Amino acid sequence: MSRFQAILITIVLGGCATMGGSSGDLPLPMASSPESVGISSQKLAEIEAVTQKHIDAETVAGAVMLVARKGQIAWLKAMGYRDRPAKDPMRPDAIFRIYSMTKPIVTVAAMMQVEEGKLALDDPVSKYLPELAGMRVGTEKSEPQRPMTVLDLMRHTSGLVYGGTHPVNAGYRGVLARDIDNKAAVSRIAKLPLKFSPGERFEYGVSVDVLGRVVEVIDGEPLGRVLERRILEPLDMRDTAFFLPPEKVARAAEQAQKPGAKPMTVRWSVAEKPALESGGGGLLSTTRDYLRFCLMLANGGQLEGKRILKPETIALMTRDHLGAIPGRSEGGFGLGFAVSKAGGDPIKSGMAGEYGWPGNAGTLFFIDPKREVIAIYMIQVSDEHRVALRNEWRSMVRAAVVD
Numbered sequence: 044m045s046r047f048q049a050i051l052i053t054i055v056l057g058g059c060a061t062m063g064g065s066s067g068d069l070p071l072p073m074a075s076s077p078e079s080v081g082i083s084s085q086k087l088a089e090i091e092a093v094t095q096k097h098i099d100a101e102t103v104a105g106a107v108m109l110v111a112r113k114g115q116i117a118w119l120k121a122m123g124y125r126d127r128p129a130k131d132p133m134r135p136d137a138i139f140r141i142y143s144m145t146k147p148i149v150t151v152a153a154m155m156q157v158e159e160g161k162l163a164l165d166d167p168v169s170k171y172l173p174e175l176a177g178m179r180v181g182t183e184k185s186e187p188q189r190p191m192t193v194l195d196l197m198r199h200t201s202g203l204v205y206g207g208t209h210p211v212n213a214g215y216r217g218v219l220a221r222d223i224d225n226k227a228a229v230s231r232i233a234k235l236p237l238k239f240s241p242g243e244r245f246e247y248g249v250s251v252d253v254l255g256r257v258v259e260v261i262d263g264e265p266l267g268r269v270l271e272r273r274i275l276e277p278l279d280m281r282d283t284a285f286f287l288p289p290e291k292v293a294r295a296a297e298q299a300q301k302p303g304a305k306p307m308t309v310r311w312s313v314a315e316k317p318a319l320e321s322g323g324g325g326l327l328s329t330t331r332d333y334l335r336f337c338l339m340l341a342n343g344g345q346l347e348g349k350r351i352l353k354p355e356t357i358a359l360m361t362r363d364h365l366g367a368i369p370g371r372s373e374g375g376f377g378l379g380f381a382v383s384k385a386g387g388d389p390i391k392s393g394m395a396g397e398y399g400w401p402g403n404a405g406t407l408f409f410i411d412p413k414r415e416v417i418a419i420y421m422i423q424v425s426d427e428h429r430v431a432l433r434n435e436w437r438s439m440v441r442a443a444v445v446d
Contacts, residue, residue, distance in 0.1 A: 074115040082117040086443035098123040105133030107421040127299035142324040142402035149322040150379025164194040174233040191241040202237030204248035221317040245370030255322020266320040280332040298423040405429035
């Protein structure tokens with residue numbers, strides 16, 4: 044057991060802090076000061092000043108930001124507006140569309156099935172989804188060199204992609220419509236070509252949406268129910284779901300158009316129950332809930348006595364599984380999220396050993412086991428701003444760690 048894990052177990056069992064609003068208690072206490080856990084108050088003030096600048100410029104409507112270190116919360120800050128047109132202030136328990144931060148949660152569910160012997164990383168995906176057996180590569184429809192595996196789905200080496208300008212990518216536009224269920228979405232995907240033979244390269248795409256359907260088939264339940272039973276309920280992630288009931292809609296963080304900018308990215312309605320439970324990007328969550336998920340990962344697969352995965356499985360997920368496979372210039376990729384490697388780009392992928400992942404609306408989490416840091420950034424912005432904002436924020440948080 045690492046020192047990080049030991050501290051987390053002691054703190055989680057020993058106390059909690061209160062978070063404003065109705066989201067309830069946090070699983071870690073507040074530090075007496077940021078400096079007491081090796082975080083610079085001055086650097087945090089700089090982050091707040093930069094964030095306020097973005098709010099004043101109306102690039103960001105509002106943000107909730109958290110940094111935990113050594114088993115305590117060094118900083119939790121809600122700024123700006125939850126709903127800017129309504130002048131409703133941001134609140135710590137605001138609920139955000141986390142988009143691709145859904146992927147780690149779904150991958151954890153699949154790894155639970157691996158531990159139970161119901162699934163194997165080297166299984167052909169067609170074992171569970173026979174309709175994918177006939178997929179061909181490229182516009183000329185050549186045979187793939189080998190079958191697509193579960194591992195390919197988790198590390199995005201499947202040949203499945205997202206929509207784009209390339210002729211193959213173009214076919215994937217709209218394939219994940221919210222008015223069709225996961226089974227129908229996979230049927231649509233099965234009619235499309237792969238961009239490359241599985242295992243040949245990395246390219247981000249609909250792989251984890253397909254993995255979510257595999258999870259459904261194995262457990263015989265809709266993905267949302269599988270996630271509730273396996274992860275969300277055991278970890279008390281009470282505000283994480285594919286849609287919000289009426290009593291929670293007023294807590295949803297909303298994006299607002301920046302004057303003079305490109306039209307904002309259209310975001311789906313949080314109140315609408317979708318037919319598609321997108322394993323690649325459909326969940327909503329809060330800072331509190333995602334902290335609980337991060338603590339489970341950082342604590343070797345358990346939280347408050349609830350074991351989700353074995354430590355060995357977490358270690359497997361958080362090491363690089365790309366190796367020499369090309370396609371990801373930012374660094375390595377594990378099972379469900381990016382994994383930073385020595386010599387990688389520290390701005391785009393973080394310090395060696397960090398792991399985490401962002402979401403399409405600008406959200407971000409990362410865990411640095413070596414420096415015992417968990418950081419969560421919750422915003423809702425347009426595509427043109429999200430990458431620069433989260434890279435800036437991650438760099439500034441990293442600079443705030445002073446010992």
